[in-house]
Amino acid sequence: MGNLPFAGEAVALSPEGLSTACHTLGVEAAVLWAVLQVETSGVGFLPDRRPGILFERHIFSRRTGGRFDAGHPGVSQPQAGGYGPEGAAQYDRLAEALALDRRAALESASWGLGQVMGFNAGVAGYAGVEELVAAMMQGEDAHVAAMTAFIRKNGLARALAGRDWASFARGYNGVDYARNAYDRKLAEAYGKLTRNGLPDLTVRAVQLYLTYLDYDPKGVDGFVGRNTRSAVAAFLADAGLPGDTAMAGVLKSLCDRLG
Numbered sequence: 001m002g003n004l005p006f007a008g009e010a011v012a013l014s015p016e017g018l019s020t021a022c023h024t025l026g027v028e029a030a031v032l033w034a035v036l037q038v039e040t041s042g043v044g045f046l047p048d049r050r051p052g053i054l055f056e057r058h059i060f061s062r063r064t065g066g067r068f069d070a071g072h073p074g075v076s077q078p079q080a081g082g083y084g085p086e087g088a089a090q091y092d093r094l095a096e097a098l099a100l101d102r103r104a105a106l107e108s109a110s111w112g113l114g115q116v117m118g119f120n121a122g123v124a125g126y127a128g129v130e131e132l133v134a135a136m137m138q139g140e141d142a143h144v145a146a147m148t149a150f151i152r153k154n155g156l157a158r159a160l161a162g163r164d165w166a167s168f169a170r171g172y173n174g175v176d177y178a179r180n181a182y183d184r185k186l187a188e189a190y191g192k193l194t195r196n197g198l199p200d201l202t203v204r205a206v207q208l209y210l211t212y213l214d215y216d217p218k219g220v221d222g223f224v225g226r227n228t229r230s231a232v233a234a235f236l237a238d239a240g241l242p243g244d245t246a247m248a249g250v251l252k253s254l255c256d257r258l259g
Contacts, residue, residue, distance in 0.1 A: 004048055004049075004050060005091075005095075006050045006051065006091065006133070006137055007048060007049040007050050007137070008049060008050075008051075008134075008136075008137025008138050008139075009049075009137070009138045009139060010045045010049035010050075010051075010137070010138075010139065010208075010212065011138065011139030011140065011141070012139070012140055012201070012204060012205035012208045012209065013044070013113070013139075013140035013141060013143075013144060013201060013204070013205075014139075014140075014141055014201065015201055016141070017139075017140065017141030017144050017145070018032070018144065018201065020145070020148075021144045021145065021147070021148045024148050024152065025148055025151060025152065025157045025160060025161065026157060026161045027157070027160055027161045029198055030190055030193040030194050030198060031160060031161070031163065031190060032144075033189070033193050033198060033199065034186050034187075034189040034190040034193060035114070035147070035160070035168075035172075035186065036113050036114070036144070037189045037193075038182065038185045038186050038189050039113065039114055039115045040052050040112070040113050040114075040115055042113075042199070042220065042221060042222075043113070043208065043220040044112045044113035044136075044140040044143045045140070045208065046087055046088060047211040047212060047214070048088065048212075049212055050088075050091060050137075051111050051112045051133075051136040051137060051143070052087075052090075052111075052112060052113075052115075053090045053091065053094065053109045053110060053111055053112075054083060054086075054090055054109065054110045054115060055075065055083070055090050055093040055094050055097065055105075055108060055109045056080065056083075056108050056109065056110070056117075057074070057075050057076055057077045057080075057081075057082055057083075057093075057108075058077060058078055058079055058080045058081075059107070059108040059117070059119070060075055060076050060097050060101075060104055060105060060108035061076045061077055061078050062078070063101075063104040063107055063108060063119065064076065064100070064101050064104045066078060068100050068101075072096060072097075072100060074093065074096065075093050075096045075097045075100075075105075076097070076100075090109070094106075094109055103129060106118045106129045106130070106133055107119035107121075107129050111132065111133065111136040111143070111146075112136045112140070112142070112143030112146070112147075113140050113143035113144055113147065114143055114144060114146060114147025114150070116132070116143075116146045116147055116150055118132060118133070120150055123149065123150050123153045123154070124146035124147075124149045124150050125145070125146065125149040126146070132146065150172075151172070154171050154172075155171070156168055156171045156172060159171065163187075163190065165182075165183040165184075165186040165187050165190075166178075166183040168183075168186070169182035169183040169186060196223075198222070199221060199222020199223065200222045200223070200224075200247075201222065202247050202248060202251055203222050203223065203224055203228070203247055204220055204221065204222035205251055205254075206228075206232065206247055206250050206251050206254060207219070207220040207221070207222070207228055207231075208220045209251070209254040209255070209258060210231045210232070210235060210254065212258060213235065213254070213257060213258070215231040215232075215234055215235050216231060217230075217231040217232075218231075224247075232247075232250055235250070235253075235254070236250065236253075239253055239257070241253060
């Protein structure tokens with residue numbers, strides 16, 4: 001795991017975490033997966049075991065009264081945009097903001113699988129943003145639980161259950177949802193999931209944990225393809241394990257290696 005700030009246990013989504021969210025919201029699993037895939041491409045952690053984030057400079061500007069706009073335009077501006085590259089680069093932006101105002105910085109990033117904004121910590125069921133972030137570091141079950149709480153508190157469960165994508169996207173992503181075609185992306189993701197089947201959580205956990213150990217399955221999607229088979233084969237060979245080890249056995253070995 002190393003000593004990176006915000007790196008935690010980074011546990012993959014469990015069957016219990018998924019089923020609890022679906023039951024709480026009254027939705028089928030394909031609906032929930034559609035939201036997760038559109039929000040974060042379906043994975044909540046970076047290979048370095050930090051939660052996936054997006055730092056919003058206009059939120060930081062708003063929460064700090066614009067006092068850093070002139071001196072730190074990369075992380076504080078009244079206009080949305082200027083996000084820069086995805087992944088670890090977002091933590092570079094967060095670090096700059098943290099040095100200026102820690103609470104506002106954490107509140108100005110969206111966190112994990114559901115990309116819940118830090119300033120929504122209370123709505124998501126936490127005492128404050130520090131508690132939200134600590135939970136986001138631990139595992140994807142917490143990511144989905146926070147997203148579920150946000151959806152319920154904002155009265156969006158009915159729209160989601162009814163696959164009213166436009167109404168859901170308006171409430172979840174804001175009034176500018178159509179600019180980014182969130183409703184269309186949700187509908188397309190749902191259609192693909194119903195046609196092709198749902199991600200296998202064991203496979204998905206294997207893929208995620210492989211990334212932590214620098215084996216690259218070229219995506220964390222819960223489906224076994226050529227790249228996943230190659231990454232698994234490389235791990236098994238390095239670990240001195242049989243090449244025909246079942247996925248459940250691969251997952252156990254990965255967990256043992258990661259501690």
